[in-house]
Amino acid sequence: MTGALLADDASGHALLGAEVRSWLDAHWDPALERSAWLGLVVEARWAVPRWPAEWFGRDMSDAQARVIAAEFTRAGAYGTGQDRTNLWANTALSFGTDAFKREFVPALLRQEISMCLLYSEPGAGSDLAGIRTNAVRDGDQWVINGQKVWTSGAATADFGMLVARTDWDVPKHRGISFFFCPMKQPGVEVRPLRQITDEAHFNEVFLTNAVIPGVNLLGEENDGWRVLQTALAYERSAMGENARGPRRAASNGPVAASHEVDLIELARSAGCLDDPVIRQDIARATALRSLNALNTARAKAELAQGTSSPIMSLGKLAMSRILHEGARVQTAILGAATLLDGPDHPQADDANFLTLNAYFTSIGGGTDQIQRNIIGERVLGLAKEPEIDREIPFREVRRA
């Protein structure tokens, strides 16, 4: 059944909710393997309800998709709403050829393929259009040479979303192409980097005559900047809603905001919940989280009503403030205890870890400064900074 068959009104929503409930009653089993469960969700077309019916979806509205999400949440199940959250699948759906989508999209929705982002390079971070990794067509495949850096999850990834230069004689934004690059091949060498958190999630990636099948080009040749904008928007909106919690709460990847540190309980256990300065701090930090959740809810409601919302682009900047401020207050609560670290001092270890890991959000995915540029220019309509390298052939752009 598709969205068009159920009315998008209160009575249609009630019918839809009942349908989802009875399906979940019959199928949801927390003991199922993740990909087995996701397989059922994809097959039943609950994974991406807003997508077209021909691509695993139901052509549903935002309101209908939220009815489905509410039922999944109620049951404690997961896997719906990937039309908003699954960066990889959304990018593939928007820009892949039909052959590519048939091959990759189902596996991406079942989350069987492990992915990474091959964007940043030693010479191109904020200025992502300055990448120098080279892609050359060779028959029905592409040959890649260059270096990527800060690539989270590269060590375990099956594929990477790669931006590489395919034309050096046009201005920098116009000569980039976007690929799904197979990671498990001789031309790809991954070297882990030790992070300030003492973990090693991100890596250097050396691409030496790495090979990509032609069908893995997303969008047109030299139109990769446009593909990248879509992919970045999905990434940033996810970073605005969720962030990774304490080190031990999640070994890798983000956790829902509900896993956040409870500052009130922490202060109670540290015996300083009656300190008026700490109390003001806790109220401020807690409020930032609540305000971001309210903003996100309002943005979604406004989008559902068809009004475009400026708030959507504020989430990532808000989240970075939430994380830095939360960790600061956590540290203030614990005081000298944060001199210590490690598994025998779990509260201090959390505060120390979160203090450092907050930069994941304020640097990764575009720094806070870049986010402010984007908000200022695209949301508020302020004039752009002059860019001296914008209109000249990339070959002539100055390097460090």
Next chain:
Amino acid sequence: MTALTVDESTALRASVHALLADRAGEAQVRSAMESDTGYDAALWAELARLGIVGLIIAEEHGGSGAGPVELELVMEEAGAALLCGPLLASSVIAAAILAAVDDSAAAARYLPRIADGSSIATAALTGLTGTWTPEGIAVLGAPPTEPGGQWVLNGTASFVLHAQNADLLLVAAHGPDGISLFAVDVPQTSVVITPLPTFDRTLRLAQVEFAGAAASPIGEAGAGWSAVERALDVARVALAGEQAGGAKQSLDITVDYAKVRVQFGRPIGSFQAIKHMAADLLLESESAISAARNAARALAEGAPDAGAAISLAAFACADAFTTVAATSIQMHGGIAFTWEHPAHLYLRRARADAQLLGTPAFYRERYLQQLGA
């Protein structure tokens, strides 16, 4: 009143916006703030005709019967325009107190006049310290000494909104049964109302001395403060809306200026020092709008977390408005240091609003307590 549809709330908002754009522009605000009464009586009458003065008053008493959600929307517009007048004092606080006390005779007597704008009421709840708590009350109520006699009030209330324009004071006073509420008709010789000089010139405050003032008790004796608290929740939502609307307008004015002011051959908005401030302020003002609307919704639904939602809105909106209005002056440069430029009017209003019903720090503490800490 049931929740408004999207179309209805858009229409309500649009009608208030149109009226204020026409009748409460900057020049009109300036002439109102410099006048004796501090507001434009003709505009007040027009707001009454539109049902805004009686917005939250029940239809049986001649009001529009709207709830906190509509009130918040209207207050966003009022805040954006820096509307001058007794809207908060009479239409919100006094009306909400009369709705919250269980006294149908008093409601029937006073609310219709408040709704049609012919009477201006205000609440005298705070003493010289200006705290919105029972400890702040510095008026004593003495019961009649003979059968059929009058209650009399003695003491001082201060920071009373628009008392100089009011004909009805709702007074919280300590009495034999605890805190009770009284209606006091003014003028009367035993009530001296002294206007106070306000930093926010668009605001009117007065000190009120009661020296044996004749007063009629309203509601249940000793139950006054709980009625006041319920009314204050409505007022907090209204004020949060005013602050959110003021913050947004102050930012809009600033962003518009950053697009047209040129220095070093380019609009100042292209400088990151300015652009980044603007981006941060957008987060502040949008968060204020979310918080104010959420508080209104929670109060309207009687949600269990309404108290915390209201406290959150109270400090988040106060801080947002003050931050936006203060930063706006820096972003404008010298032009905003002039009396003629509206930026300081927003900062004055923001600083006043951040004290009017209690400080941000007070509400942060209250929020934490409401979260169970």
